[in-house]
Amino acid sequence: MATKVFISWSGDTARSVARVLSPWLQDLIQACAPFMSEDGLQKGVGWPGELRKELGSARFGIVIVTPENSGSQWLHFEAGALAVAFEDNRVVPFLIGTTTADLDGPLRLFNAVTSPTREEVFRLVCSLNGALETPLETGPLDRAFERLWPELERDLAPILEAANASKGSDPAPAEKERDDRLLTRLDSLERQVAAQRVQGLRMPSGHDVARLSNAINATLKRANWPMGVNVAIDGERIRVEFTGPLPEPVVREVESHIDALGVNAEMLVPVDRDPSLSQAEDRSIATATGRRHFLTAG
Structure with a gap:
């Protein structure tokens, strides 16, 4: 059975990246099944039933973070929920036009892909490969990555150019609004994720x-x-x-x-x-x- 990969996004830039990244990952690693919701993050309490179902069956999570959504409470909430859902906390923030210094909440607890470069994306691929029930051998994975990387680099280029051009612009008004109930949940999730990163680790063999x-x-x-x-x-x-x-x-x-x-x-x-x-x-x-x-x- 394919390993479900939950791709979390919010905003136009992140959606564009997810639409490129999702099929590319499946071409690279046929044993994975990426999922992204075309509706994005919902402005309400909890997820629609389909999203909850996909989240429950996922083994790996990628959270696409951009200048447009880095302050989104909902993005942080979903990232924390992903981490709590996974026994081994396989959640990777994928940064587009932003830096680790801009991360807050549960997102700051994870090792991020700091830029969509060959080296950083290969780190993401290695982490995803490790989440498979039967990981690919290093040789075949390296060769597949080298063959497909130019395609991802080409498709991401116009998205990155647009993201860089929009740096410094104000986030959408909806993202500026604070929800005290959601912030309380975020604080709880962050503490839970931090504890789980230590307690959830198994004994090495x-x-x-x-x-x-x-x-x-x-x-x-x-x-x-x-x-x-x-x-x-x-x-x-x-x-x-x-x-x-x-x-x-x-x-x-x-x-x-x-x-x-x-x-x-x-x-x-x-x-x-x-x-x-x-x-x-x-x-x-x-x-x-x-x-x-x-x-x-x-």
Whole structure:
């Protein structure tokens, strides 16, 4: 059975992105079944019956965030509900013309696709592949992505151009309105999601170590970045320790491999000393999940 992928959107730009992304993902990974509602987010309490049904059967969620909808309480509410619905919290914000600094509510708790670049979209694909009952092998996935990426890049180009041109414009009046009841629900969802990200992680196994090690080595090889890595079980988590510095795109792709496993893990990456940072900042810089730690070299 195909793995259901729930694509959440609000506003014209996000709808355009969803219409391009949905069929492209299905062409890339035939074992997934993307769903997007042509009605978008409904201005009311709860979803229509069809949306609730699709949400209940989904295993992965993509939330398309744009300058147009980044302040939408409804978008944040749906993102939080998606995360609570999934045992392993497979929710990825897909940012178009905005940054992680603009994220609020439950959205800020997840590792986002920060821009629709080849590297970032491939991270999304790796996370989605990890959510499948039978994930694709690295080789076939890489080849399929390389073949189909130009098509997605071409179709997104005019949407991105329009989104960049509209930066700085005011959101629609409806998005400015505050709903105290919805804000209360958002606060509750955010706390629930944060707790679930820790409590919902399972104990790692030897199979997880082997799978993660293979995925990381494939990433390093594809990036032409020769670097030693030790992947081992350390108590109730997996410890991933690199022997030298890594470029940021490689770090983010490794994080997506870890997210796909749904286990507690810590990644240690040596870096050169940055004189602009305090010792505390330099020695412990964490992602939203608190997973990544950089150790000063020397």
